[in-house]
Amino acid sequence: GAVVSQHPSWVICKSGTSVKIECRSLDFQATTMFWYRQFPKQSLMLMATSNEGSKATYEQGVEKDKFLINHASLTLSTLTVTSAHPEDSSFYICSLPRLAGGPATYNEQFFGPGTRLTVL
Amino acid sequence: RKEVEQDPGPFNVPEGATVAFNCTYSNSASQSFFWYRQDCRKEPKLLMSVYSSGNEDGRFTAQLNRASQYISLLIRDSKLSDSATYLCVVITGRSYGNNRLAFGKGNQVVVIP
Numbered sequence: 001g002a003v004v005s006q007h008p009s010w011v012i013c014k015s016g017t018s019v020k021i022e023c024r025s026l027d028f029q030a031t032t033m034f035w036y037r038q039f040p041k042q043s044l045m046l047m048a049t050s051n052e053g054s055k056a057t058y059e060q061g062v063e064k065d066k067f068l069i070n071h072a073s074l075t076l077s078t079l080t081v082t083s084a085h086p087e088d089s090s091f092y093i094c095s096l097p098r099l100a101g102g103p104a105t106y107n108e109q110f111f112g113p114g115t116r117l118t119v120l
Numbered sequence: 121r122k123e124v125e126q127d128p129g130p131f132n133v134p135e136g137a138t139v140a141f142n143c144t145y146s147n148s149a150s151q152s153f154f155w156y157r158q159d160c161r162k163e164p165k166l167l168m169s170v171y172s173s174g175n176e177d178g179r180f181t182a183q184l185n186r187a188s189q190y191i192s193l194l195i196r197d198s199k200l201s202d203s204a205t206y207l208c209v210v211i212t213g214r215s216y217g218n219n220r221l222a223f224g225k226g227n228q229v230v231v232i233p
Contacts, residue, residue: 034221041128043207043225044164093163108154109209109221111163 003027004096006112013084014120020080021115023050023094029074030096034109035067038091050077050094084119091116121146124210126224133198133231140194141227143208150222152211153191155182157204158226164207167193198231205229 007022023033031052036044048069049057056069068080081088095109126143133139145153156164168175170182170191181194195202205226212220 036223041225043124043223045223046221091161108166108169109156109164111165114161114163116161 004112123222
């Protein structure tokens with residue numbers, strides 16, 4: 001079954017509005033969640049690391065005031081795209097790292113199903 | 121130089137044939153490596169981890185070459201359902217949640233009947 005859910009799965013909005021995307025862990029508590037953006041035929045680009053109970057860590061070039069992240073509980077992180085513009089249209093995906101065993105410590109990523117945002 | 125590089129392709133493969141492709145990474149401190157599969161307009165899903173000794177899962181074989189800093193994926197006896205984009209994911213760091221993820225653009229595989 002699904003480990004991570006995202007809501008909404010797709011959204012169309014007018015330019016200038018704000019859009020909130022939820023990422024929810026269904027199976028386990030996640031102190032850390034990652035947010036990505038993927039443009040067509042491009043790789044996933046890490047936007048920020050969401051930390052439960054503290055400020056998110058943003059990647060270089062990502063505006064923290066435009067992409068607001070709130071990780072209020074161990075199972076929910078939200079990404080709000082404020083004053084969205086057409087260039088913000090993209091596929092937004094979250095993931096949760098899960099510590100796994102094996103020859104070395106590594107983090108398998110469980111990805112959410114993604115949210116397709118279209119800004120008109 | 122990009123952190124993770126993949127030849128986007130597409131790799132057109134006749135059904136039943138074998139296809140292989142590489143992913144190079146620039147950070148020699150990278151610790152963990154994965155291949156993910158991403159279908160069109162869907163989220164990536166873990167295909168397999170890549171161990172230093174190499175590993176095999178059915179028709180899929182992954183190899184790691186630390187000296188030359190690349191990982192590879194080989195698909196034998198290709199099926200139509202193997203058509204997808206295969207993403208290389210490289211992680212630097214060991215601490216839970218405190219790692220740097222880098223993705224390649226993906227290798228697009230198209231299996232032809």
